[in-house]
Amino acid sequence: MSHLKKQADEKKEVPETPEFSLTKAVEDISQHGFAQAETLKEQEDTLSSLQATLSDVVKKREAVEGELRSKEREFLLCQGQMEHLEKQSKVLHDRCVSITMSKSELQGLIREEEENARKVKAKLDTYRSKMKAHREAVLFADSQTEAHKQLEEKKMQIQMLKQMKEQLKKDLEDPNGATQQMAKNEIDALKMKIFERKLSIAERREQLKAEYSKQAPRCHRQAPLLPGEQSPGPPQADAGGRL
Structure with a gap:
């Protein structure tokens, strides 16, 4: 624009001639066309740049719209999850x-049971104390009864021993008593055993004599008696007529 204004000023200063005017007009037209071409080229470059920018903006817008749709889906998903979590939270609440x-009720029941347990324990402790005292009393009574019983048994044993002593004393003093008769019977039995033993020895001696006689028929002699030995005879009766 400044270039065109400068050319117009030059036209006013220089006097125009027909040839000069035509040449000048051609130059002006040529310059004006060149300027328009330059301007058009600049505008085309600007348009290309704007189109590229627009294409880039469109691509970015599409990317942003895609991301926005993705965010919307994520938001809807999160919203659904939030609603589900709210429901779960309400259920949990x-x-x-x-x-x-239930905990409050259980705590009340626990306190009640603890109180009952304390009462039962107190009753049990009282019962144990009473049973202990009763057991000690029974043991003491049993010990007294046992001691008295043992004392009575000792007295009875002493009485029996005294009676046996008196009876034994009487038997020993009486010739015909049970003790004397028992002793005599034992003596008689011992004498009978001695007599039977002597008979057995005599029979054995006779057997030996017979065997000796068979072996030495010419030597008939009686076997000598042992020193202090006598020929066995029937047992003698004592003064009472017993063997």
């Missing part, structure tokens, strides 16, 4: 309330 109520 209701459970917590129920558990809290």
Whole structure:
């Protein structure tokens, strides 16, 4: 634009001639066409740049729109998850309330059972104390009864021993007593055993004599008696007529 203004000023200063005017007009037209071509080229470059920028913007917009749609899907998914979590939270809250109520009831029952247990323990301790005292009393009574019983048994044993002593004393003083008769019977039995033993020895001696006589028929002699030995005879009766 400044170039065209400068040319117009030059036209005013230089006087125009027909040839000069035509040449000048051609130059002006040529310059004006060149300027328009340059301007058009600049505009085309600008348009190309704007188109490239627009294409880039469109691509970016499409990418942003795709990302936005993805974000919207994620948002919807998160919203669904949030609703699900809210429902679960409500369910858990209701459970917590129920558990809290149950816990309170259980704590009340536990306190009641602990109180009952303390009462039962107190009663049991009282019962144990009474049973201990009763057991000690029974043991003491049993010990006294056992001692008295043992004392009575000792007295009876002493009485029996005294009676046996008196009876034995009487038997020993009486010739015909049971003790004397028992002693005499034992003596008689011993005498009978001695007599039977002597008979057995005599029979054995006779057997030996007979065997000796068979072996030495010419030597008939009686076997000598041992020193202090006598020929066996029937047992003698004592003064009472016993053997």
